[in-house]
Amino acid sequence: MPDAANSPGARPTLRDVAQRAGVSAMTVTRVLREDSRVSAATRERVLASVAELGYRPNTVARSLRLGRGSGLVGLVVTNLANPFYSRLALGVDSVVGPHGLKTVIGNTRQSVEHERDLVADLVGRRVDGIVVVPAGGDQRHLAQAAAQGVPVVCASRPPVGFPADHVLVDDHGGARDATERLLALGHRRIGFLGPPASVHTSVERLRGYRETLAAAGVAADERYVRQGPVDVAAAEAAAGELLALAEPPTALFCSNNRNTIGAFRAVSRAGLTTALAGFDDFELADMLGLPLSVQSYDSDELGSEAGRLLLDRLRGGARDAPPRRVVLPTRAIQYGTPRPLA
Amino acid sequence: MPDAANSPGARPTLRDVAQRAGVSAMTVTRVLREDSRVSAATRERVLASVAELGYRPNTVARSLRLGRGSGLVGLVVTNLANPFYSRLALGVDSVVGPHGLKTVIGNTRQSVEHERDLVADLVGRRVDGIVVVPAGGDQRHLAQAAAQGVPVVCASRPPVGFPADHVLVDDHGGARDATERLLALGHRRIGFLGPPASVHTSVERLRGYRETLAAAGVAADERYVRQGPVDVAAAEAAAGELLALAEPPTALFCSNNRNTIGAFRAVSRAGLTTALAGFDDFELADMLGLPLSVQSYDSDELGSEAGRLLLDRLRGGARDAPPRRVVLPTRAIQYGTPRPLA
DNA sequence: CTGTTAGCGCCTTCAC
DNA sequence: GTGAAGGCGCTAACAG
Numbered sequence: 179m180p181d182a183a184n185s186p187g188a189r190p191t192l193r194d195v196a197q198r199a200g201v202s203a204m205t206v207t208r209v210l211r212e213d214s215r216v217s218a219a220t221r222e223r224v225l226a227s228v229a230e231l232g233y234r235p236n237t238v239a240r241s242l243r244l245g246r247g248s249g250l251v252g253l254v255v256t257n258l259a260n261p262f263y264s265r266l267a268l269g270v271d272s273v274v275g276p277h278g279l280k281t282v283i284g285n286t287r288q289s290v291e292h293e294r295d296l297v298a299d300l301v302g303r304r305v306d307g308i309v310v311v312p313a314g315g316d317q318r319h320l321a322q323a324a325a326q327g328v329p330v331v332c333a334s335r336p337p338v339g340f341p342a343d344h345v346l347v348d349d350h351g352g353a354r355d356a357t358e359r360l361l362a363l364g365h366r367r368i369g370f371l372g373p374p375a376s377v378h379t380s381v382e383r384l385r386g387y388r389e390t391l392a393a394a395g396v397a398a399d400e401r402y403v404r405q406g407p408v409d410v411a412a413a414e415a416a417a418g419e420l421l422a423l424a425e426p427p428t429a430l431f432c433s434n435n436r437n438t439i440g441a442f443r444a445v446s447r448a449g450l451t452t453a454l455a456g457f458d459d460f461e462l463a464d465m466l467g468l469p470l471s472v473q474s475y476d477s478d479e480l481g482s483e484a485g486r487l488l489l490d491r492l493r494g495g496a497r498d499a500p501p502r503r504v505v506l507p508t509r510a511i512q513y514g515t516p517r518p519l520a
Numbered sequence: 521m522p523d524a525a526n527s528p529g530a531r532p533t534l535r536d537v538a539q540r541a542g543v544s545a546m547t548v549t550r551v552l553r554e555d556s557r558v559s560a561a562t563r564e565r566v567l568a569s570v571a572e573l574g575y576r577p578n579t580v581a582r583s584l585r586l587g588r589g590s591g592l593v594g595l596v597v598t599n600l601a602n603p604f605y606s607r608l609a610l611g612v613d614s615v616v617g618p619h620g621l622k623t624v625i626g627n628t629r630q631s632v633e634h635e636r637d638l639v640a641d642l643v644g645r646r647v648d649g650i651v652v653v654p655a656g657g658d659q660r661h662l663a664q665a666a667a668q669g670v671p672v673v674c675a676s677r678p679p680v681g682f683p684a685d686h687v688l689v690d691d692h693g694g695a696r697d698a699t700e701r702l703l704a705l706g707h708r709r710i711g712f713l714g715p716p717a718s719v720h721t722s723v724e725r726l727r728g729y730r731e732t733l734a735a736a737g738v739a740a741d742e743r744y745v746r747q748g749p750v751d752v753a754a755a756e757a758a759a760g761e762l763l764a765l766a767e768p769p770t771a772l773f774c775s776n777n778r779n780t781i782g783a784f785r786a787v788s789r790a791g792l793t794t795a796l797a798g799f800d801d802f803e804l805a806d807m808l809g810l811p812l813s814v815q816s817y818d819s820d821e822l823g824s825e826a827g828r829l830l831l832d833r834l835r836g837g838a839r840d841a842p843p844r845r846v847v848l849p850t851r852a853i854q855y856g857t858p859r860p861l862a
Numbered sequence: 863c864t865g866t867t868a869g870c871g872c873c874t875t876c877a878c
Numbered sequence: 879g880t881g882a883a884g885g886c887g888c889t890a891a892c893a894g
Contacts, residue, residue, distance in 0.1 A: 189668055191887060199803065202865050207889060217863060234670055237644045238584055239887035244869050248580055249645075250624070258613075259820070264606030271600075271627055280624050280641070282592070285613055299622070302579045303591075326531060327576055446807065462781065462804045465788065478601070533871060544881050549873060559879060581871035585886055866893075871886105878881075 190231040191487045199227035210235060238391045244409045245471040247306035249431050251488065254284040254296055254310040262458070263311065266333060269481020270309050270488075277489060281308060297323050309333055309481070314376060329491040333484045335378040341501040343487040345480050349379050349457075352473035352508035353386025353518040356431050356455040357473050359510070363520035365429040365453060371413055371441055372433030380405060383433040383457060402427050413440020421448050428519055429453035435460040435472075442466055450515065459511060469514035475506055532573040541569035552577060589648035593830065596626040596638055596652040604800070604819045605653065607723035608675060610821020612651050612830075619831060621648060632656040639665050649830045651675055651823070657717060671833040675826045677720035683843040685829040687822050691721050691799075694850035695728025698773050698797040701813050701852070703736050706861035707771035711744040711762045713755055713783055714775030722747060725775040725799060726793060744769050755782020763790050770861055771795035777802040777814075784808055795858065801853060811856035817848055 196203045201220060208216050209224040216224075227233075241248050251274050255263040271281040282305065285294040293313045297320060300308055307329040310320060321340035324330045330337070332344035360368050370387050373380040384405060391398060402420060407413035413436055420427055421444060430445075430452060432438040438456030445452045445468065459474035483504050490496035522674045543562060550558050551566040558566075569575075583590050593616050597605040613623040624647065626638040639662060642650055643738075649671040652662060663682035668674045672679070674686035681704045702710050712729050715722040726747060730740060744762060749755035755778055762769055763786060772794060774780040780798030787794045787810065801816035825846050832838035 186800055192889090193887080203887090204866080204889075205864060208864085211889085215863065220863080232664065234640065234644050234668070234886055236584075236646060237641075238580055238590055238646050239870090240889080242578075242580055242872095242886095243888045243890085245870060259603070259607050261601065261603050261606065264603065265601050267606075267625065268600050268627060271625060275627075280626070280645070282622050282624050283609065283613060284622070285610060285617075299579075302576050303622070304578060304580050322574070326576070334617070377726050443807065460803075462808075465785065465808065466804075467809070485854075545872080546881060547879085550880085557879065562879080578871055581886090582873075583886095584870095584888095585872045585874085587886060645870085766874095820873080864894085867891085869885105869890100870888090873885090873886095876881105876883085878879100 189236075190233045192233075193233070195224065195227045195231055195233045197513055198231060199223045241304075246332070247303045248286045249279055250282050250303060250305045251279050251485075252282050252284060252297070252300035252303075252305040252308040252310075254286060254293060254300070254308060254451065255485070256286050256288045256311060256313050258283060258285050258466065265476070265478040266311070266481035266484075269476075269478035269483075270485040271481075272478070273482045273485030274489060277493065279454065286313050288313055290316055294319040301326060301328055305434045309484045311487060320404075330489055331484045331487045331507075336503075337501075343484075343491070343502045343504075344482040345487065347379065347475055347480065347507065348505050348507050349382035350386040350389075352457060352475075353383040353431070354390045355508070355510055356457065356471065356473050357387050357390035358394075359516070360429040360431060360453060360455050361390070361396070363453060363516055365427075366396050367399070367402065367425065367429070368396070369404070369417075369427035369430040370433065371404050371406050371407060371416055371420075371437040373429055373437075374406050379457075380433055385432075388432055407440060407493050410436050410440045410443070413437040414443045415440075417441040417444035418448070421445065421450060421452065427452065429455065432456040432479060434458050438463075438470070438472065442470070444498055453517065457508075463511075464513045466513070469512075469516045471512045471516065472508055473508040474511050475508045481507055532575045534577070536576075537566065537569045537573055537575045541565045545789060583646075590646045591621055592642075592645060592647045593621050593623050593827075594626060594639070594642035594645075594647040594650040594652075595623050596635060596642070596650060597626060598628050598630045598653060598655050600625060600627050607818070607820040608653070608826075611818075611825075612821035612827040613823075614820070615824045615827030616831060619835065620846060628655050630655055632658055636661040641859075643670055648834055649673065651826045651830060653677060654680070654748040656719075671830055673826045673829045675822050678845075679843075685826075685833070685844045685846075687825040687846045687848065689721065689817050689822065689827065690847050690849050691724035692728040692731075694799060694817075695725040695773070695775065696732045697801065697850070697852055698815050699729045699732040699814065700736075702771040702773060702795060702797050703732070703738070703770070703860070705795060705858055707769075708738050709741070709744065709767065709769040709771070710738075711746070711759075711769035711772045712775065713746050713749060713758055713762075713772055715750050715779075716748050721799075722775055725730035729773055729775075749779055749782060752778050752782045752785070755779040756785045757782075759783040759786035760790070763787065763792060763794065767769045769794065771797070774798040776800050778806075780812070780814065784810065784812070795859065795861070799850075805853075806855045808855070811854075813852055813858065815850040815855045816853050817850045821848055 192203045196206045286293040309331045311334045317338045330342045404416040407416045435458035452471045456472045534545045538548045628634040651673045653676045659680045672684045746758040779798035796812045798814045
């Protein structure tokens with residue numbers, strides 16, 4: 179009887195295997211851990227017993243006994259449906275997975291409150307570490323987790339009020355480059371479209387945009403700045419407003435791909451040739467029929483870097499190293515042929 | 521000293537709290553579980569002690585003691601970077617999350633071997649259940665997990681060789697509708713583009729396409745069928761081949777959005793007006809400048825339905841119900857104005 | 863080479 | 879109202 183399910187739901191234990199093989203539980207452990215020297219004969223018997231019972235060691239009990247963590251890494255993001263975050267998740271998982279760690283997802287739906295509950299839950303589950311894209315400014319719960327000995331790595335946004343490893347994108351540099359490209363084409367009336375100021379990346383990208391304009395001697399015009407849209411529809415509306423101004427911008431810098439796509443829709447619908455520069459690459463960007471430059475980077479790299487930082491704390495010697503910061507560069511991609519301003 | 525980290529990494533235990541409050545561990549448990557009647561005074565002292573130590577109950581130990589599962593749901597997909605799967609993940613998580621279950625992700629990268637290892641690992645972690653999009657035809661490892669008492673729910677593809685709840689999309693019906701739309705426009709030379717026959721959905725959609733053609737009295741032409749492309753580049757190449765035939769198809773039915781996008785690129789590059797019908801909606805589909813009909817459905821619904829089926833097995837009375845099947849309908853979306861064949 | 867003892871952190875059972 | 883045992887499944891540390 180290969181897999182006699184004696185009582186459904188009652189999974190066999192180490193003891194069951196031992197008893198069936200006529201040895202002690204300890205011996206079974208040894209065989210399973212390929213530990214010390216066990217006689218070939220015994221090993222055979224034990225393995226047979228394991229197979230017959232369909233025994234699978236209980237990792238939970240094991241990790242409890244060993245005093246280690248649960249072999250889980252918590253991943254906390256605002257919206258996993260966003261490919262940006264799912265790639266990030268994959269990046270984390272691809273790095274920690276080979277080390278026997280599984281990734282637990284936590285979706286906060288932009289709510290700091292959810293984030294706090296999630297982190298508390300993850301800490302309770304004794305995750306070995308947490309990778310988080312903080313949803314808001316209040317990060318006390320993260321500080322607390324870190325203080326309780328759970329390594330925290332922030333991705334995309336820096337930790338606030340406590341030390342932690344973090345991985346950022348070169349938001350400022352990317353925004354500078356994007357803006358410079360528009361300036362180089364002769365544009366002076368350049369609009370800005372991006373998420374609200376509560377989003378760290380948006381702040382940095384806006385700063386890069388402003389500083390670049392200032393450095394080029396272009397007067398800032400706050401009418402051209404729309405910090406707010408988080409989805410395509412809102413971005414399209416906001417872009418439409420800018421384009422409808424008496425003296426509309428001749429170019430738009432869009433600080434993420436939601437805004438770029440929204441802007442594209444608005445420009446396209448209005449039948450204009452407003453130049454576009456954006457942050458984040460996206461599929462079909464090359465087929466839009468408008469020249470477009472984007473600042474691109476792989477979000478899975480954000481994840482894999484975060485995973486590496488975490489592993490260093492867990493396995494490497496970086497257990498008590500001072501907090502580290504990794505900044506990923508962006509690279510410019512030009513779609514279509516840029517048109518100099520007439 | 522609010523959170524004196526006595527020894528970093530050594531998290532306080534129930535006993536520590538008890539000792540500090542001058543009570544027994546049992547009493548602390550009671551307070552935490554809001555169990556029996558504990559004197560208000562004791563409760564106060566315990567809670568204070570909890571707060572001061574920053575104590576967080578160890579869920580791992582708890583679930584071990586209670587003999588329950590780990591409060592985890594395993595999610596096994598081939599590629600989380602694909603928005604299809606990340607939405608599915610979110611759907612699962614949104615349903616099981618409110619029941620205190622967390623979702624653990626497992627990415628198989630299309631490898632059945634990885635899938636087997638992953639499932640084994642998840643079972644070892646005593647997940648309460650598994651939602652899986654099976655990567656291949658060999659599902660013995662899933663059967664085994666199910667046999668060991670871990671409820672398995674298949675999404676997008678049915679279980680093979682063992683009974684299990686599953687959620688499918690109406691692949692056949694959607695393909696029929698898509699093909700009928702092309703026939704209605706007067707097309708008779710209709711090509712098919714889709715993933716290899718190892719993918720269940722592809723088989724069903726191809727079947728729907730073939731049966732619909734046959735029903736309309738259109739002779740099948742196997743030169744027009746390309747079952748293989750899994751990414752945009754391969755799809756574009758395959759579409760290019762079809763378009764380059766001596767007697768090219770006047771319309772293409774693409775059985776997923778990778779193939780639709782690839783076909784669009786090929787058609788667009790060739791400057792043709794080949795009609796397109798696809799499966800799966802995708803962003804910017806409306807901006808492509810070609811008429812296109814797609815069979816759309818929400819993959820998060822696949823996930824949430826799967827989550828519900830799983831919950832029924834875990835919490836509901838469906839513990840030992842016969843396996844159930846849920847089929848989600850598709851709905852047609854028309855982008856642009858369809859052009860009847862001249 | 864193999865077995866016994868003890869206990870990870872928690873909670874059910876039974877006493878007081 | 880509260881506490882003392884005992885054990886969930888597993889494995890270090892020590893026997894033998």
